[in-house]
Amino acid sequence: MLKGLLVSASLFLATVGTTLAEEALKVSKVVDNVYAIVGPIDDRTYENDGLNNNQAFIVTKDGVILIDSGASYKGAERIEKTVAGVTKAPIKWVINTGSQDHRWLGNGYFAAKGAEIIAFAGTVETQKKVAAGQMDALSKVLKDRFEGTKPVHASRLLHEARTTLTLGGETLEVIETNAHFPHDTMVWLPRQKVAVTGDLVYVDRMLGVHDTSSVKSAWAAWQELVKLNPAKIIPGHGEVCDLAKAKRDTGDYYDFLVNVIGKAAQNMEPLDEVIAKYADMPQFKHLKHYDTWHKTVMSRTYLQFEGQ
Numbered sequence: 539m540l541k542g543l544l545v546s547a548s549l550f551l552a553t554v555g556t557t558l559a560e561e562a563l564k565v566s567k568v569v570d571n572v573y574a575i576v577g578p579i580d581d582r583t584y585e586n587d588g589l590n591n592n593q594a595f596i597v598t599k600d601g602v603i604l605i606d607s608g609a610s611y612k613g614a615e616r617i618e619k620t621v622a623g624v625t626k627a628p629i630k631w632v633i634n635t636g637s638q639d640h641r642w643l644g645n646g647y648f649a650a651k652g653a654e655i656i657a658f659a660g661t662v663e664t665q666k667k668v669a670a671g672q673m674d675a676l677s678k679v680l681k682d683r684f685e686g687t688k689p690v691h692a693s694r695l696l697h698e699a700r701t702t703l704t705l706g707g708e709t710l711e712v713i714e715t716n717a718h719f720p721h722d723t724m725v726w727l728p729r730q731k732v733a734v735t736g737d738l739v740y741v742d743r744m745l746g747v748h749d750t751s752s753v754k755s756a757w758a759a760w761q762e763l764v765k766l767n768p769a770k771i772i773p774g775h776g777e778v779c780d781l782a783k784a785k786r787d788t789g790d791y792y793d794f795l796v797n798v799i800g801k802a803a804q805n806m807e808p809l810d811e812v813i814a815k816y817a818d819m820p821q822f823k824h825l826k827h828y829d830t831w832h833k834t835v836m837s838r839t840y841l842q843f844e845g846q
């Protein structure tokens with residue numbers, strides 16, 4: 539009886555494992571050869587392999603450029619399968635836009651397959667600082683689906699804050715944003731007028747501001763993005779959108795944080811009064827996680843601007 543139960547339990551687990559690994563991720567065609575892999579806007583779970591963010595890929599005549607590698611070895615395998623559903627071309631380059639787990643912990647999978655991993659030297663420095671904590675936290679969520687994951691860093695380091703790369707006739711500009719983590723970046727495709735923003739832009743859900751984030755840098759980078767005047771934006775989180783939607787869900791919120799909360803902090807208005815005064819912001823209520831994040835984001839912003 540017990541043996542029978544164990545057998546059916548392991549069969550059940552095996553079935554769940556297979557289903558997950560075979561489940562393709564959601565692909566959204568952005569423009570001709572540019573695609574987004576759009577993750578859910580929920581938290582990291584075992585089922586989503588920590589892929590609660592977006593990746594992007596560009597198909598060139600010399601291979602595929604993947605932007606961000608996912609949160610684990612197995613998640614990376616799933617990303618590769620998803621890309622293979624669109625093109626038979628191999629993944630030649632992987633560019634990391636940042637240091638949060640799901641931007642780079644899949645690097646090892648692609649490196650083992652011969653892809654060149656590319657990032658700013660500063661991004662790699664940040665990744666090295668946060669790797670142990672991220673590995674620990676994620677292994678608890680992904681359990682056996684975290685197997686094989688190792689922190690592998692870029693083999694090709696970029697140094698200029700705005701670097702132009704070309705592959706297979708496609709031009710990319712990698713631009714530092716320093717938004718969510720130090721030395722975060724965005725990727726700009728001038729021909730297609732598409733911006734892959736990494737964690738500079740969140741739509742459909744509330745912007746994340748952590749202790750590692752700089753609201754001031756993000757605000758400056760946001761203005762750079764507006765100047766580029768993208769036709770399409772692949773945000774770090776949420777559906778592919780235009781600049782107007784990115785402004786409504788992220789840009790206007792950066793403006794609010796800097797011009798209202800930052801100013802209040804500089805004017806030494808008491809923190810609790812400031813939070814209470816702006817606790818209710820109807821224009822941002824449509825964003826997922828507003829109820830749990832808005833006050834936290836305001837207070838972290840206040841602390842960044844205090845005494846400046």
Ligand SMILES: [Zn+2]
Pocket residue numbers: 591638737774775
């Ligand atoms: Zn993120």
